[in-house]
Amino acid sequence: xxxxxxxAVRPRVVGFFKIYALVLGLVYLLAAGLLYLLSQGQNExxxxxxxxxxxxxxxxxxxxxxxxLTFLAVPALPRRPWVWGYxxxxxxxxxxxxxxIPLALPLLLFWVKPETKAYFVASPPAEAAPLTPGx
Numbered sequence: 001x002x003x004x005x006x007x008a009v010r011p012r013v014v015g016f017f018k019i020y021a022l023v024l025g026l027v028y029l030l031a032a033g034l035l036y037l038l039s040q041g042q043n044e045x046x047x048x049x050x051x052x053x054x055x056x057x058x059x060x061x062x063x064x065x066x067x068x069l070t071f072l073a074v075p076a077l078p079r080r081p082w083v084w085g086y087x088x089x090x091x092x093x094x095x096x097x098x099x100x101i102p103l104a105l106p107l108l109l110f111w112v113k114p115e116t117k118a119y120f121v122a123s124p125p126a127e128a129a130p131l132t133p134g135x
Contacts, residue, residue, distance in 0.1 A: 011119055013110040017087055018075050020107055024094055025071030032064035067093075084120035087111060 039057045071090060077083045091111055095104045110116065 009119075011110070011113070011116045013107065013113075013116055014119065017091070017107060017111065020094070020103060021071045021074035021087075021090055024090075024100065025068045025074075028064045028068035028071065032061050032068060035061050035064060079120055081121045084117050 035057065039061070070093075074087070074090065077086065088108075088111060091104050091108045094100045095108070
């Protein structure tokens with residue numbers, strides 16, 4: 001018979017990580033919105049905008065939107081082993097900003113602890129059915 005592994009106690013760092021991801025996701029979403037509004041205002045004021053400036057605007061808006069979706073997806077993710085790696089990547093990605101390093105560094109130190117990784121690895125398989133003899 002299949003006996004699911006008991007769920008590990010959720011470490012406190014998981015809750016802090018979800019808050020961290022939501023805050024960064026909202027910051028990136030706000031940045032994308034502001035960049036879009038600024039680009040629309042500048043289009044009305046100037047007659048000819050160089051193509052390099054247009055490409056930079058589109059690139060920055062796309063980057064901010066992609067980063068916001070990356071971080072805002074965190075609370076909806078299941079408890080699976082790959083989510084631990086996804087979280088690690090999100091924390092390291094946030095460390096590219098000097099403003100976020102004071103938050104991300106302690107979060108990283110607690111995220112790499114064995115009990116945090118065990119919390120994600122200890123989840124039972126999604127479609128595990130009991131074994132029946134003779135099947």
